[in-house]
Amino acid sequence: MSKRHLVTLLTDFGTTDHFVAAMKGVILDIHRDVDIVDISHDIPPHDVFAAAFVLNNAMSYFPRFTTHVAVVDPTVGSARRPILVMTDNYNFIGPDNGLFSYVYQTETVNRVIHITADYYFRQPVCPTFHGRDVFAPIAGYLAKGVDPRKMGEPITDYVRFDVPRPDVSDPKRLRGAILHIDRFGNCFTNFTKEHIQLAALRAGGRFQVIHPQDPAKSREVTKFVTHYAEAQPNELFALFSSTGYLEIAALKVPAARVLEARRGMEVQFVVP
Secondary structure (H helix, E strand, O other), X not given: OOOOEEEEEEEOOXXXXXXXXXXXXXXXXXXXXXXXXXXXXXXXXXXXXXXXHHHHHHHHHOOOOOEEEEEOOOOOOOOOOEEEEEEOOOEEEEEOOXXXXXXXXXXXXXXXXXXXXXXXXXXXXXXXXXXXXXXHHHHHHHHHOOOHHHHEEEOOOOOOOOOXXXXXOOOOEEEEEEEEEOOOOOEEEEEEOOOOOHHHHHOOOEEXXXXXXXXXXXEEEOOEOOOHHHOOEOOEEEEEOOOOEEEEEEEOOOHHHHHOOOOOOEEEEEOO
16 A cells, blocks of 8 residues: 655635635546545635644654645745755645744755745646645645655745744843734743743743733733633633643633733843
8 A cells, every 4th residue: 555645734715715625636636545634724814834833743743754735825926935844754735935933943854845846736827826826735745755856946945934032130020021822812932931930930030921002901910820710700810831831811801801901012030
């Protein structure tokens, strides 16, 4: 029996239209021995930063050599490049718009290829649907065993955004930021256990969510829990989430709404 390949899909296409099914059909038409797994198709439209965060927190749970196809592509049809990112563990296919910024930070990248070999594209290529006509075919041909070196030339000037890291220069006041807000309204900060010790939390450390336009709306979070049910309804609290990041949440209500939070807002941890 031939070895089956695993391909994941991450998009902002939703599931009410034909877009995702069309991509799957193209992949399977090229190589049927493929298992396709949906990571998510509910990324907010055009939100490259959210897609990058979700991909980062899902990719490592898949077997080695999985191909991850990510298509959140607000500039589709423009001069932005289609790319193939090859790491020690996975392949990543998608637009060169910063979508793989976490990958560049956390994975050992061996090669980034600007995909130019239109022989492998579905023809004719629609300028508004590269997910179907460029990215899906490349995933199919990779699964079929085509040498990725035939698909284009290596590049080093690929687009990436800086994933903000906490500022720990002041040991009594650590400065971080909200990286992501999930569908429950939970706010994921860029603090991890590397930055914040449990002892400091339990000794009375507190978080301050800084409202950039109106400091009067800034809020303090003083409760730390290990699971959601430890909190009271509507109560703001912090915990280390399953992603490893410190999360600010509220029981049964969206913390983002309570805090009027947005991605990028500053979060400070005051050490007791």
